[in-house]
Amino acid sequence: MPVEPPVIVSSDPSSFPHSVLRDRHPAIVRRVLADHPYPPEVRQRLERLLQSDAVTPLEAGAHDAEQWSAWGEGMYGRSWYDVPFLWAENYFYRRLLEAVDYFAPGAWRGIDPFGPQKAADLPGPQELAELDALQELPEEEQAAGVVTAALWGNRADLGFRLVQRAEQPAGELLVDERKRMWEVLRGGAVVLVADNAGRELLPDLVLLDFLLSTGRAARAELHVKPAPYFVSDALAADVLAELARFPEGSAVGGRLAAALRDGRLRLHTEDFYCAPLTFHAAPEGLAARFAAAELTILKGDLNYRRLVGDRDWPATTSFERVTDYFPGPVAALRTVKSDVVTGLDEGAERNLPTSWRTSGAFALIQVRA
Numbered sequence: 401m402p403v404e405p406p407v408i409v410s411s412d413p414s415s416f417p418h419s420v421l422r423d424r425h426p427a428i429v430r431r432v433l434a435d436h437p438y439p440p441e442v443r444q445r446l447e448r449l450l451q452s453d454a455v456t457p458l459e460a461g462a463h464d465a466e467q468w469s470a471w472g473e474g475m476y477g478r479s480w481y482d483v484p485f486l487w488a489e490n491y492f493y494r495r496l497l498e499a500v501d502y503f504a505p506g507a508w509r510g511i512d513p514f515g516p517q518k519a520a521d522l523p524g525p526q527e528l529a530e531l532d533a534l535q536e537l538p539e540e541e542q543a544a545g546v547v548t549a550a551l552w553g554n555r556a557d558l559g560f561r562l563v564q565r566a567e568q569p570a571g572e573l574l575v576d577e578r579k580r581m582w583e584v585l586r587g588g589a590v591v592l593v594a595d596n597a598g599r600e601l602l603p604d605l606v607l608l609d610f611l612l613s614t615g616r617a618a619r620a621e622l623h624v625k626p627a628p629y630f631v632s633d634a635l636a637a638d639v640l641a642e643l644a645r646f647p648e649g650s651a652v653g654g655r656l657a658a659a660l661r662d663g664r665l666r667l668h669t670e671d672f673y674c675a676p677l678t679f680h681a682a683p684e685g686l687a688a689r690f691a692a693a694e695l696t697i698l699k700g701d702l703n704y705r706r707l708v709g710d711r712d713w714p715a716t717t718s719f720e721r722v723t724d725y726f727p728g729p730v731a732a733l734r735t736v737k738s739d740v741v742t743g744l745d746e747g748a749e750r751n752l753p754t755s756w757r758t759s760g761a762f763a764l765i766q767v768r769a
């Protein structure tokens with residue numbers, strides 16, 4: 401194991417993490433306030449969240465207060481900018497859910513504060529038709545197409561789009577190890593850890609359908625978040641909303657529904673997916689699921705940070721080495737939207753634009769088998 405560089409914090413005002421806490425989080429709260437006719441006490445709590453300088457613990461009665469008191473040891477009372485970035489972001493979403501009574505008994509319980517944004521991002525008939533049309537291609541081209549679509553679907557999560565212009569230049573793949581992905585898959589079980597709903601989840605579902613219908617996988621689990629998170633992250637309800645978009649007679653939609661019905665495709669979730677932790681701390685049951693799979697596919701930027709550790713790794717750090725703890729073969733499909741990168745060749749960074757780590761214009765397909 402290489403010497404571990406420090407965990408990323410947000411204290412440097414010129415850093416990406418600082419901009420997330422300073423600009424993105426307030427924009428997210430403002431959007432949630434605009435999207436819902438919340439009562440005054442909820443609006444006040446959201447405003448207070450915006451104003452808070454220091455991190456304070458959850459109310460004692462909160463359903464997961466004990467968990468968060470353990471996860472937050474040493475954090476409370478400190479500035480949001482001084483605690484680890486990954487922790488601060490996770491806790492921000494937890495506080496936001498608290499503010500909108502997401503877990504509290506009452507009428508607002510279970511109402512997704514990001515629901516309207518997600519609904520507006522559901523794929524339209526043209527996107528569905530384009531993905532369905534991939535099936536007309538020869539299998540090898542389809543294989544390339546479904547992976548490319550799932551990869552670039554990750555490019556514009558809704559949190560990112562709140563602060564970034566929507567249209568971006570064409571993307572560039574910095575590492576492409578998809579060949580190894582295909583070599584690992586021999587008709588066993590696959591886990592796909594989803595990231596965003598909407599335009600990312602659709603190609604993820606198409607990828608799962610491709611794996612199942614070509615026999616590259618016999619079974620698949622689609623792991624989703626247990627609660628709203630990072631604005632657009634997919635919940636089981638988002639999967640169902642997406643499936644309902646496939647038109648009558650869609651071959652892909654029909655096969656996915658059949659696979660869910662006969663158990664070849666299963667939805668799964670764990671509280672861990674909303675914990676401020678990396679995969680090093682995956683609970684035993686989840687680690688066993690990863691270990692039993694021929695391949696775990698991790699989607700997105702945040703899952704990448706949780707996989708390699710949210711640290712200032714030099715970009716040439718070996719991906720193989722930092723992921724060798726992961727309990728089974730793992731593939732990361734990720735557009736680069738934060739500072740954490742590993743697995744680049746020496747010198748590869750040299751010709752990239754200064755913003756390459758956060759622009760969403762570059763991507764990685766990395767595999768550790």
Ligand SMILES: O=P(O)(O)OC[C@@]1(O)O[C@H](CO)[C@@H](O)[C@@H]1O
Nearest residue numbers: 420557560700701702703737738
């Ligand atoms: O995981 P995703 O949806 O690909 O990206 C999540 C993200 O937008 O949120 C974090 C910043 O808040 C970063 O990890 C990344 O920029």
